[in-house]
Amino acid sequence: MPRTPSENERIRRETKEQILKAAMDMFCSKGYHSASIDDVAKQAQISKGLLYHYFKGKEELLAALVEVRISDILVVMEAAEAKKTPAEQIHHIIEGALEDVRRQPEIFRFYLNLFTQPRLDPIVAKYSQKLMDEQARQFEVQTEMFVKLGVVNPRKRSLYFSSTIQGIMLMYSTYPDTYPLDEVKTQAIAEFCC
Amino acid sequence: MPRTPSENERIRRETKEQILKAAMDMFCSKGYHSASIDDVAKQAQISKGLLYHYFKGKEELLAALVEVRISDILVVMEAAEAKKTPAEQIHHIIEGALEDVRRQPEIFRFYLNLFTQPRLDPIVAKYSQKLMDEQARQFEVQTEMFVKLGVVNPRKRSLYFSSTIQGIMLMYSTYPDTYPLDEVKTQAIAEFCC
Amino acid sequence: MPRTPSENERIRRETKEQILKAAMDMFCSKGYHSASIDDVAKQAQISKGLLYHYFKGKEELLAALVEVRISDILVVMEAAEAKKTPAEQIHHIIEGALEDVRRQPEIFRFYLNLFTQPRLDPIVAKYSQKLMDEQARQFEVQTEMFVKLGVVNPRKRSLYFSSTIQGIMLMYSTYPDTYPLDEVKTQAIAEFCC
Amino acid sequence: MPRTPSENERIRRETKEQILKAAMDMFCSKGYHSASIDDVAKQAQISKGLLYHYFKGKEELLAALVEVRISDILVVMEAAEAKKTPAEQIHHIIEGALEDVRRQPEIFRFYLNLFTQPRLDPIVAKYSQKLMDEQARQFEVQTEMFVKLGVVNPRKRSLYFSSTIQGIMLMYSTYPDTYPLDEVKTQAIAEFCC
DNA sequence: AATGAATGAGACTTCATTCAT
DNA sequence: CATGAATGAAGTCTCATTCAT
Numbered sequence: 044m045p046r047t048p049s050e051n052e053r054i055r056r057e058t059k060e061q062i063l064k065a066a067m068d069m070f071c072s073k074g075y076h077s078a079s080i081d082d083v084a085k086q087a088q089i090s091k092g093l094l095y096h097y098f099k100g101k102e103e104l105l106a107a108l109v110e111v112r113i114s115d116i117l118v119v120m121e122a123a124e125a126k127k128t129p130a131e132q133i134h135h136i137i138e139g140a141l142e143d144v145r146r147q148p149e150i151f152r153f154y155l156n157l158f159t160q161p162r163l164d165p166i167v168a169k170y171s172q173k174l175m176d177e178q179a180r181q182f183e184v185q186t187e188m189f190v191k192l193g194v195v196n197p198r199k200r201s202l203y204f205s206s207t208i209q210g211i212m213l214m215y216s217t218y219p220d221t222y223p224l225d226e227v228k229t230q231a232i233a234e235f236c237c
Numbered sequence: 238m239p240r241t242p243s244e245n246e247r248i249r250r251e252t253k254e255q256i257l258k259a260a261m262d263m264f265c266s267k268g269y270h271s272a273s274i275d276d277v278a279k280q281a282q283i284s285k286g287l288l289y290h291y292f293k294g295k296e297e298l299l300a301a302l303v304e305v306r307i308s309d310i311l312v313v314m315e316a317a318e319a320k321k322t323p324a325e326q327i328h329h330i331i332e333g334a335l336e337d338v339r340r341q342p343e344i345f346r347f348y349l350n351l352f353t354q355p356r357l358d359p360i361v362a363k364y365s366q367k368l369m370d371e372q373a374r375q376f377e378v379q380t381e382m383f384v385k386l387g388v389v390n391p392r393k394r395s396l397y398f399s400s401t402i403q404g405i406m407l408m409y410s411t412y413p414d415t416y417p418l419d420e421v422k423t424q425a426i427a428e429f430c431c
Numbered sequence: 432m433p434r435t436p437s438e439n440e441r442i443r444r445e446t447k448e449q450i451l452k453a454a455m456d457m458f459c460s461k462g463y464h465s466a467s468i469d470d471v472a473k474q475a476q477i478s479k480g481l482l483y484h485y486f487k488g489k490e491e492l493l494a495a496l497v498e499v500r501i502s503d504i505l506v507v508m509e510a511a512e513a514k515k516t517p518a519e520q521i522h523h524i525i526e527g528a529l530e531d532v533r534r535q536p537e538i539f540r541f542y543l544n545l546f547t548q549p550r551l552d553p554i555v556a557k558y559s560q561k562l563m564d565e566q567a568r569q570f571e572v573q574t575e576m577f578v579k580l581g582v583v584n585p586r587k588r589s590l591y592f593s594s595t596i597q598g599i600m601l602m603y604s605t606y607p608d609t610y611p612l613d614e615v616k617t618q619a620i621a622e623f624c625c
Numbered sequence: 626m627p628r629t630p631s632e633n634e635r636i637r638r639e640t641k642e643q644i645l646k647a648a649m650d651m652f653c654s655k656g657y658h659s660a661s662i663d664d665v666a667k668q669a670q671i672s673k674g675l676l677y678h679y680f681k682g683k684e685e686l687l688a689a690l691v692e693v694r695i696s697d698i699l700v701v702m703e704a705a706e707a708k709k710t711p712a713e714q715i716h717h718i719i720e721g722a723l724e725d726v727r728r729q730p731e732i733f734r735f736y737l738n739l740f741t742q743p744r745l746d747p748i749v750a751k752y753s754q755k756l757m758d759e760q761a762r763q764f765e766v767q768t769e770m771f772v773k774l775g776v777v778n779p780r781k782r783s784l785y786f787s788s789t790i791q792g793i794m795l796m797y798s799t800y801p802d803t804y805p806l807d808e809v810k811t812q813a814i815a816e817f818c819c
Numbered sequence: 820a821a822t823g824a825a826t827g828a829g830a831c832t833t834c835a836t837t838c839a840t
Numbered sequence: 841c842a843t844g845a846a847t848g849a850a851g852t853c854t855c856a857t858t859c860a861t
Contacts, residue, residue, distance in 0.1 A: 072357045073357055073358065074358050076271060077270065077355075079854080079855060079856080081855075089821080090821060091822085091857090092822050093820075095856095095858080100856070100857075152353045153353075156354060159349045159353060159407075159410075160268060161265060161346070164268050167268075175412075199417065199420055199421070202417065202421060205408060206405045206407070206421065207400065207401045208404065209407050210399075210402065210403040211400045213404065214399060217369065223393065223396070226393055227396060230397050239840065239843030239844075240839080240844075240845085242843095244840085245843080248844095252845085273829080275831095283846080284846065285832085285847085286832095286833085286849095287847070289831095289832065294832075295831070295832095433821050435861090436822095442823095442824070446824085459743060460745045461745055461746060462658075462743045464659065467851060477826090478826045479827080479853085480826055480828095480853095483852095484825075488852075489851095540741050541743075543741045543795075544738060547735075547737045547799075549653060549654050549735075551655055552655065555656075587809070590809060591809055591812050591813075594789065594809065595788065596792065597792040597796060598788035598790065598792020599788040601795060602784070602791060605741075605757065611781065611784065614781055615784060615785055615788065618785050633841080636841075640841090662834075662836080663835095671842080672843045672844060673835095673844070674842065675841075677835095677836070677837080678841075678842075682836075683836095
């Protein structure tokens with residue numbers, strides 16, 4: 044008795060989700076290169092064959108995860124843009140970024156790791172670039188906020204802001220147990236939100 | 238007649254140096270996991286066998302490079318400590334860190350990549366930890382400088398300072414062609430050196 | 432449709448058997464250290480990868496073969512114990528041991544070779560020890576037979592018996608073409624079975 | 626100032642001796658295949674290069690050791706032949722063989738290991754064969770003793786005798802700490818020397 | 820949709836041997 | 841006589857991917 048098409052569709056979606064979650068888990072805990080397809084399939088509790096049925100290969104898993112990451116960034120930025128004043132907008136970016144790294148420091152580490160991957164790595168570089176492109180696009184949006192805020196050199200200020208936030212995220216994800224994220228967040232808000 | 242011990246010593250030193258340089262090159266351009274021993278040997282223009290004559294394995298190459306990195310960090314910090322006023326000291330740290338990343342952004346990227354490697358990676362974690370330990374030690378030294386500077390909460394300030402510097406280095410090494418390092422450096426000096 | 436679990440089970444069993452047979456062949460003809468995994472895989476007409484799919488490594492092949500050997504020894508000893516009189520029991524041990532070496536002198540040679548391997552060989556020693564332990568256990572059983580036989584010093588007699596049988600097996604497996612196994616067997620039976 | 630020819634000759638002999646001793650040590654403790662040329666050179670406290678100056682390769686080391694073994698066997702057999710009565714002759718063989726294995730069980734193990742090496746092992750087989758040939762030659766000498774002793778079937782008796790002695794040596798070298806060599810020796814003498 | 824048996828390229832490493840000095 | 845730097849073939853093992861069912 045064959046499944047109905049809609050049921051098939053649901054199974055497909057759920058299984059894909061399950062695989063992506065497993066891939067994120069394994070990539071985070073072992074690294075993209077060290078995590079094997081076997082690891083991912085076992086974590087997702089499916090067979091290797093089925094994994095290949097859903098994703099063309101290891102690379103496509105990475106691609107899908109990067110897509111998710113990009114859309115996550117977009118969500119935060121769009122929510123920020125929806126705020127009325129530029130101060131609120133920047134405040135929202137800080138909150139969004141720092142609360143995200145607080146929730147899932149390993150995931151941030153993973154993307155940062157991707158980012159710092161050698162550009163010659165034939166597979167990884169492509170997706171690293173995608174992330175960089177998206178970040179550059181969001182940088183323009185953010186700079187516009189500093190323009191509205193009326194600072195002297197908005198582009199430079201925006202860059203310094205990004206550097207600081209990235210640095211905080213880097214350090215928190217490195218020392219998640221001891222880094223006083225709240226206090227540092229306050230300091231950042233004080234410096235950039237007026 | 239055998240070679241004299243001193244000549245052997247010279248050959249050993251030079252070949253080791255050559256290998257380490259090749260290893261740094263390949264690890265930077267392909268990443269630690271993706272660069273093969275073959276790659277390193279070819280880059281160093283020696284046989285795989287000779288590489289193993291000098292280093293017990295791939296891991297020992299990494300260990301040696303990490304040692305070099307740690308001693309580089311130490312040199313900057315000691316030079317900073319030798320300065321008379323705390324403002325000069327912090328200024329020297331900023332200069333040291335940012336000029337280093339300007340000279341060799343890929344090398345900074347490589348160590349950052351090591352840093353963001355999953356802690357479960359059995360080989361890499363050990364050396365990543367070594368770097369973290371050294372950085373923690375240097376953080377204490379740096380905090381002492383902020384104490385002397387008389388800021389309100391020196392530890393918090395020191396942390397925020399480190400986060401900012403790390404963030405700048407991260408972003409510069411990501412966009413070495415467009416990032417206005419000089420201007421950002423000026424901004425950082427203005428913020429932290431008084 | 433996937434294969435049924437039972438069919439997979441069958442395939443696994445058969446392939447494993449095939450590999451173990453090939454391993455025994457190659458170990459016998461080239462020795463444990465000299466036979467390469469490639470040799471075994473080729474002999475079994477499978478790929479190296481599949482071999483590793485079934486056995487964790489070369490050592491596990493050896494382990495599996497030693498298990499088989501131990502169970503072979505057990506079978507003979509249990510059959511001997513089932514006999515009614517001690518004379519019959521000892522007679523059965525002689526028959527079992529000598530007919531085994533007659534059927535497969537190379538296999539006996541292989542295990543003897545394992546036995547005489549240096550204790551420091553990190554891999555081999557473990558399995559050599561397993562064989563020795565089992566032999567020691569069987570020696571106790573055998574000594575009990577000599578007790579029942581009523582000889583003066585049963586332990587010493589049992590040891591002398593074992594030495595003789597081992598020596599015969601050693602010499603037959605060394606000169607299988609010329610050694611008069613039947614006549615020597617008769618001599619041994621005459622000496623030990625009354 | 627060059628050495629005198631005779632001094633050179635002495636150095637050569639001593640160094641060769643030293644190397645052979647080191648080779649025996651390493652082969653016994655690690656096995657012929659597992660012991661590396663480096664191991665032997667280090668044990669002999671000389672350089673690899675010098676070892677190759679004295680011996681063409683690993684195989685020649687084995688050859689030289691086998692020569693030594695053969696001449697050791699010969700010494701015992703000739704001493705036995707010099708005895709007056711056949712009973713004394715056989716007694717001397719027993720003493721010679723068993724005291725030898727008592728003194729150096731590992732060395733006996735090593736040669737037995739060589740003996741049980743697969744015949745296809747291209748290197749080892751040759752020397753294993755040499756040992757077998759010599760043993761066969763000595764077997765004839767020994768059989769003649771049993772002829773003089775007046776036993777019914779001297780050839781068969783001689784074979785049974787060899788098997789027993791070999792078995793005792795095998796078992797003693799396997800359990801040197803617990804095997805009651807003296808008592809078993811007495812038993813063997815009682816059985817074969819009258 | 821689903822399984823896991825099967826493959827083969829390529830990774831790390833060891834080691835007998837050669838050679839310049 | 842003596843050294844140890846240097847080589848390269850061969851070995852063990854991993855893993856992304858394919859395929860029959």
